[in-house]
Amino acid sequence: MAKSKTIITCAVTGAIHTPTMSDHLPVTQTEITEQAIAAAEAGASILHLHTRDPIDGRPSVEPDDYAPILARVKQSTDAVINITTGGAPTMLIKDRIKAAVQFSPEMCSLNMGSMNFAFHGLAGRYDTWKHDWEKDYILGSESNIFRNTLADIRQAAETLDPLGVKFEHECYDVGHLYTLKHCMDAGLFKAPVFLQFVFGVLGGIGPDIDNLIFMKRTADRLFGDDYRWSVLGAGGAQMPLATTASQMGGNVRVGLEDSLFISRGELATSNAQQVTKIRRIIEDLGNEVATPDEAREMLALKGGDRVAF
Numbered sequence: 001m002a003k004s005k006t007i008i009t010c011a012v013t014g015a016i017h018t019p020t021m022s023d024h025l026p027v028t029q030t031e032i033t034e035q036a037i038a039a040a041e042a043g044a045s046i047l048h049l050h051t052r053d054p055i056d057g058r059p060s061v062e063p064d065d066y067a068p069i070l071a072r073v074k075q076s077t078d079a080v081i082n083i084t085t086g087g088a089p090t091m092l093i094k095d096r097i098k099a100a101v102q103f104s105p106e107m108c109s110l111n112m113g114s115m116n117f118a119f120h121g122l123a124g125r126y127d128t129w130k131h132d133w134e135k136d137y138i139l140g141s142e143s144n145i146f147r148n149t150l151a152d153i154r155q156a157a158e159t160l161d162p163l164g165v166k167f168e169h170e171c172y173d174v175g176h177l178y179t180l181k182h183c184m185d186a187g188l189f190k191a192p193v194f195l196q197f198v199f200g201v202l203g204g205i206g207p208d209i210d211n212l213i214f215m216k217r218t219a220d221r222l223f224g225d226d227y228r229w230s231v232l233g234a235g236g237a238q239m240p241l242a243t244t245a246s247q248m249g250g251n252v253r254v255g256l257e258d259s260l261f262i263s264r265g266e267l268a269t270s271n272a273q274q275v276t277k278i279r280r281i282i283e284d285l286g287n288e289v290a291t292p293d294e295a296r297e298m299l300a301l302k303g304g305d306r307v308a309f
């Protein structure tokens, strides 16, 4: 069987990192748009997008804060747009799905369980902050629960499935794979599902290669060969785990949402820099990177002409 190509997803800004942490983190609509376009030009076939408040860069799920980004990215690239339904860990599903309902993208993320999602440890690295909200937001993650109950998952599935949206199922631990299997048995999702194995979030499974093999073996047992998978390592685990996943036949996710760095201690200057690096590694090791249309075929997406933006 021909080796399948590797899909690179780029997660451009997210909701965990804040403006103080890197001058290169895109926070305005113009910055998010320009970095998303450059990431697609560098080889990302899927762009996982969050948006932010244009005034102070705090996480936002307002459709108005997405609209200018989506229009320009669509005009300038052929990349698959994937809108988060994770929003920020402090937000509820009813608000987190609003933009996806309005814009009907080809893909959305969907978080497969409630969990601790703690990043309060980052606060100690900074003495001063660009904006008032940042420090409390970061410290608050120690006592927050990232809520994704089975009812929340059902609500997202039942609202977005009629729009033909395909999910990037974010699985932060092995139990999330069983939750997905339960939901598939209940008829909420159809094969082939697209799994994003997430490693290194405090509250989820750790970023060890043993864990990657365990997640993959469990997914094989639960879903047979009728699923696609990708790996996201948080922080310093980003490039090593993406490299390993690509060698195991999986797909990869990079981007400043997941790590602000390009190598140990060196901030990435852009999302495109991370895409370029993982693309070079993938190609040097003998694999090919999927184009957006190849990604559409591999993931059975509805097509870029069936979105509402």
Ligand code: KMH
Binding pocket: 011, 014, 015, 016, 084, 085, 086, 087, 109, 110, 111, 170, 198, 201, 234, 257, 258
């Ligand atoms: N920030 C990532 C670890 C989402 O947007 O739905 C997970 C994520 C969540 O991308």
Ligand code: ZN
Binding pocket: 011, 014, 015, 048, 050, 084, 086, 109, 257
């Ligand atoms: Zn995200």
